[in-house]
Amino acid sequence: MIQDLHAHTNYSFDSPDEPKKVIETAIAGGITMLGICDHNYGVGLARRELCYNRGTDLSVDYDRTLRHYYEHITLLKEKYEKKIKIMRGIEIATAIGKHNFALPDSADVSFFDFCLVESLDKVNVSIAKGDIFSFAKRCGCPTGIAHTDLFKYISDIGESPYRYFKKMAENGIFWEINVNLDSSHEFKPHDYVSEFFKNKEQQEIIKKTGVKLSVGFDSHIISEYKPSRVHNACSLIKNMGIKLMFENL
Ligand SMILES: [Zn+2]
Incomplete structure (x- = not known):
């Protein structure tokens, strides 16, 4: 399986592309499973001006916009099912910053095929508070840790990598190998990914604990x-x- 579980569309306002164009590009590139995984705030806040300048108006119906997005991707999943397996995902911001993009406590994301959680390692500003195990339960769908140097994070919190990845495996939490190289991240590859592909010890830990990876x-x-x-x-x-996540689907 050639899996790309992390693709943005114009539901995230930092991408100009319509979902069907993103899907057709993936098909042309020989991808066999594509996870559409837009930002919770792009989807939830629905309009660019709300997304970037929400002010005090919180009247937007976040749950309804999440459902609308899910249903749109479901239609495309059905339309393209003979050519590619589409997974309906959502990328969850957990850091509370200038724009407060973090997922609201009340928002339900449990019906998605999967979610990717950002900023787990920004313990002081993240609503996940560094605890992916509780946060994955709150999400209620298969949960992955997005673009994070997990070996560094685990060492920073004084945990054993073997124990931590084992616990992730037991809880069905996967780790994303993010292979981005585009202008959205200034054409900088992720150092943790290059390290993982070189480091036999890290590879052994992942293999022995049975934790699954995703590629995005x-x-x-x-x-x-x-x-x-x-x-x-x-x-x-x-x-x-x-093993890759969803390998057997
Ligand atoms: Zn992303």
């Missing part, structure tokens, strides 16, 4: 999409004997 390009603009990076990562992971 985190595409924000399809003209800069590089499916070869996704293909490479999937085959390296496969050759290590490590």
Whole structure:
């Protein structure tokens, strides 16, 4: 399986591309499973001006907009089912910053096929408070940790990587190998990913604990999409004997 579980569309206001264009680009690139995974705030706040300048108006119906997005992606999933497996995802901001993009406590995301959680390692500003196990229960759907140097985070909190990844495996929480290389991240690859592909000890821990990985390009603009990076990562992971999330679907 060639999996890209992290693709943005114009539901995230930092991408200009319509979902069907994103899907067709993935099909052309030989991707066999695509996770559409837009930002909770882009989807939930629904309009650009609300998203970036919410002010004091909190009257938007967050749950309704999440459902609308889910249903739209469901229609596309059905339309393209003979060509590609579409997964309906949502990327969850947990950091409380200038714009307060974090997922509201009341928002239900349990019906999504999966979610990716951001900023787990920003313990002081994250609504997840560094505890992915409780936060995954709150999300209520298969949960992954997005673009995070988990080996560093685990060492910073004084945990054993073996124990931590084992607990993730037991709780069905996966770890994202983010292979982005586009202008949304200034064409900078993630150092933790290069390290993981070199570091046999890290690979052994992932393999022995049985934790699953996901591969995501985190595409924000399809003209800069590089499916070869996704293909490479999937085959390296496969050759290590490590499982990808949703491999058996
Ligand atoms: Zn993303």
